[in-house]
Amino acid sequence: MTSPSATADVLAPPAESDSDNYLTHDKGILSWLLTLDHKRIGVMYLMCVLGAFALGGLFALLVRTELLTPGKTIVEHDTYNQLFTLHGAVMVFLVIIPGIPAALGNFVLPLQLGAKDVAFPRLNLASWYLWVVGALFLVASLVTNAADTGWTFYTPYSTTTTTSVIPALFGAFILGFSSIFTGLNFITTMHKLRPPGMTWFRMPLFLWALYSTAVIQVLATPVLAITLLLLIVERFVGIGIFDPALGGDPVLFQHFFWFYSHPAVYIMIVPAFGVVSEIIASFSRKRIFGYKFIALSSVAIAILGFLVWGHHLFVSGQSVLAGTIFSGITFLIAIPTAIKVFNWIATMYKGRIHLDTPMLYALFFLWVFSIGGLTGIMLGVMSLDVHLHDTYFVVAHFHYVMMGGAVTAFFGGLHFWWPKMFGRMYDEKWGRTACGLLFVGLNLTFFPQFILGTRGMPRRYYNYLPEFQPLHQLSSMGAYLMGIAFLIVAIYLLRSLRKPMDAPANPWGANTLEWRTVSPPPYYNFHEAPEVAEGPYEYADWVYDKRERGYVRKTRGGTPHPGTSTGS
């Protein structure tokens, strides 16, 4: 705490907390590269993920610029194909999958749980290094001859193209292990390192979401690993698993690939549900509605998510029976998802709503994610999917879910925990402005793509018929607007780092444990081991203190406790 509050009714925080926090505990680049501190690993992940996001965003802007006109605008066919492949691969494997769990989750999970660190700190560091190596492989192909297969690597195209597919596959393979390590670590941490009083049903919903995600990461990712490995071997020596010329089956690849990649969609979106649950409850100053339903619906989604991969294959030649089963289970997932949305809305009902930047992101999420979810139902209808499959409708749908859902929640979480991570408040006015611009930009980019899709414009098209040009141009304008908005976010966040630390321990009045320690937290997270005697969404004891510019906790006797001390 740098803001001094030497008033009599506030207990003085322990002496070292003024200077000592995890950011200042050790100095030098090696103290970061060899750190075992989950908070530093989280921050390193955050920097890498944001860097990859900028790169993937640049590819997206190039793709959208190329699509301003049919035929050549700025690049040739092959370059365009490489650009959308890189955009997809970078955004999926480097940004959205590790975004919330590895970057935000690493920082927040032990704090929220009340633990000193994750269960296996060295494994945690190893997962970051694997991410870096995997990212290098994936991006290294940029300077050679980037893959042009699309991020899905469908055979036999991927085994016959002359571009460097193997480095990209190997990169994704390594990134998979990074993801498995993180998942393993989180599961163990939540099972073994809960402090006294932290029962399963007192865990914040973000942790429930991370737990469900971790289960998927650990169970599904090995399937991707073995699939990519088979593909690499097929390319190297032609073993004939997927290539029909050698007795293989190209549709088998699609089954393998989606057996991972559909659950992976939930690796991307379930943590977002967690973030949104935290934000909506905190900013409505009200207990979350239907805690158990939200928590268990994450688990239900994680389980059902394993059984729907075939809905990507309705027109691939898969049997009608298989399609029917996959379609049916796909619809079942709508139920736990709908339950979450209804419970979030019910949480806001009769709350006291503060519309700060994180809450704006959460509301933004509710709107765009619902559009993504409802269009997902349309795509789950087999007959309708025959028309819409592989058109821009699908592109719009998964961007509403991935960009509008996962990325929006990631940025909401980033704004929510930014004061905790770096001890600084960002400029609230710019925060809200950028969020508003993003909202307009995102809808402007992706809504026209629904219309393109229903009218029959296939995806991954370099060239298109002139009839589709106006909608493509609208979409590109939206993309530029989002580019500007993200630039604004980068500027005000970086600027906040230059000022002295001014964030209170608990700027939002949230009741999860990370807000009971100083901002930024000390090296060992808590000055006193936290004890948990209540659920995570009890806000009655938190009172806003003007001098603190944050919330402090009343003791049971009625005297306010500083937010810096651990509650009891």
Add this chain to the structure above:
Amino acid sequence: MNTMFALLLGARLLGARLLGGELLGRLVAVAAPAGGLADPPKVPPSPSFWMPNSASNFAGATDGIFDALLWISLLCMFGLALAIVSFCRRYRATSREANEAAESQVDHSNTLEITWSIIPLFVVIGVFVVGFKQFVDLKTPPRAAYEVHATGQRWKWGFEYPEGLTHPELHVPLGKDVRVLIQSVDVIHSLYIPEFRVKQDAVPGRYTELWFKPTQVGTFPIYCAEYCGTSHSDMLSRVVVHTPEDFQAWVAEEIRKIEAMPLAELGELTFNQAGCSTCHSLDGSAKVGPTFKGVFGRQEKIFGQGTIVVDENYLRESILEPQAKLVEGFPPAMPTFKGQLSDRRILGLVEYIKTSASTGEPVPKAAAPDSAAPENKDAPPSNSPADAKGGHP
């Protein structure tokens, strides 16, 4: 909801203005070739905002379930917007300093949870049943359907008719059930006809199928919907729906054209249709196989057999038994065309390679103005002559 309508309206207005070229000229300074396609298929204007024209028996059902879901979605989004906006207005906190407590801390209601689980469950079960029934219809072609074979190949479609005709476009009779048996010779493609609401992947190593009954005379685009590499977006063709009488006349006329075609012209057509152009260039660049530029009369080093001069016999042998005399430095990649091309076709190919492919001179055309062979191999030929007894496997 409001946002959605505003967006729709905006898209419509702006779209109209952009189409008018007012903004377009200013926004896009880069001059682009018209679509990059020599002869793109035209999309006929549709009366519906969302869907393309309805030109097959499936359009009604597919659009029906889409409309139903669209209205359900709009209703949901309207409810959501209403809840978000009204809650944010009614329950908005005045300030942090005011320390207002929430009006209620009620945090669960099993009745509510069950209600909002059961209602969506019934809705999705209903939607699932409708989608299932429609899908079974889509997947069950009538026994007596007219059968056309479609072949996907990077980057063109070929259609083979039971009358012994191969053509780059799909021509079908109005009101007749048509079954299309689909295959691919290289990677996965996907045959997509938006106006018919049908799509099916072409998977190498197996046959897939789709069927439809055209309900509207006209010409509609065919796309490749599964990414297949460089010119994926140019892998276009057309479906042309004729009245049954016109269709018979069209088939007869195409067959007659092929039979009457001069040899070199037939050869050029075969060069483009049978896939020769994928591996053999006309401009001197080496692809998978040797270029045809200047090939006739050229001395070639044959792998393990010394040097030969390319003549008619060598060309014929290379089409029928490609591996017999391989030019040095090229892989044994070419499939045999024995039994796949008619004698007249082979003769035509030899004639074409010997004359214009080798020399670069244009192929002399037959007198009839409507029998121009396609010049641009990247563009889907439109009114190009068809071909009897031939085509690639």
